[in-house]
Every structure is written in structure tokens, then in C-alpha cells.
Amino acid sequence: MRVEPAGIDGVLLFLPTPHRDDRGLFTRTFDLAIGEKHGVDGANFLQDSQSRSRQGTIRGMHGRGGRGEAKLVRCARGAVHDVLVDARPGSPTFGRVESFLLDDETFATLYVPPGLLHGFQALTEQADVCYRIDREHDPAEDLAVRYDDADLAIAWPQPVTVVSPRDAGAGSWAELKSTLERSP
Secondary structure: OEEEEOOOOOOEEEEOOOEEEOOEEEOOOOOHHHHHHOOOOHHHOOEEEEEEEEOOOEEEEEEEOOOOOOEEEEEEEOEEEEEEEEOOOOOOOOOOEEEEEEEOOOOOEEEEOOOEEEEEEEOOOEEEEEEEEOOOOOHHHEEEEOOOOOOOOOOOOOOOOOEOHHHHOOEOHHHHHHHHHHOO
């Protein structure tokens, strides 16, 4: 398994080597020892979640306040255009937007450190996204920015077909940025 740093500080892309034969394939999607070698404490992930989305659906841009949360994100079925925004005011990459293709061909797993916003668009008829999260969900700490915020200028590759009312009603990056920069 190769591990590549991304353009946002602390983000890692774990790239396994799928073994294919007449039966199909086998791949390891995460390895604790490899993760720890790169600073990811995989033993601390408390929750596994999965979403299924129809093509064109956007989920995000979501994050957590307080201590934030670390995530391991992968697409188990189909493909997604996965997007991160660095929402850590002290980070050298604060405000940077970066996107990744996650799919069921490469089986890449994205490590998202605490303090980032995350979202994705389903690129295939169905896309299953799996998340490992290092903290229990606390709705009081939820952060969200509109998926089509002009300041972030996220280039979604397909027409948007479905967005939840919560995501459609989320605030702006300028508002969140101002709040984050004032927080201790």
C-alpha cells in the first residue's frame, strides 16, 4: 500500500494494490501499522458509517467544531468526487479546497484530519461511501457550508440532482471563516 500526502496539510491518500483474478478481486483498504507509520492512529476510530447516493447527489460540506473529528473515507461502490476544505485557522493551508476521485477500482482511502470540511458528489448511478470516524457524533458541534458557496468555488463535475434541505440551507464560507478566526 502506497501513502501519498495531499495538498492540504495532514491529508493522506492510502492507495492499496488490489489483487485481481478469475474470482474478482481482493484488497486491503486500511492497515493499522501503515497508518501508524504515517501518524494515523487507526485504533481510535469509534464509528463506521455508510451512505448510498444516487448520481449527481451532493452531500456536504460538513465538519465538526470543538476538537473536530478525523475520518477515513472510501468509496466501496461506484465513484465519487470527494472534496475537502481546510477549516483550521492556524493551518498553513487554511481555506484551501482540494478534490479527489474515490472509486471502486482503485479503492483509495482518504485520511481527513480533524478540522476539515468534507463533502462529495456521486458520479455513478449509485455510490456507497464508507466512513470511519474517531468520535461519536454530537449534532451541537456540526458545521456546514453551502456546497455552491461562491468563495469556495467548488467545481462539481456533474449537474447537481439532489441536495438535502440542511445542505441547501447551510451558511457561507465567509461566515464560518469569520467565526473560526475569532475562536480560541
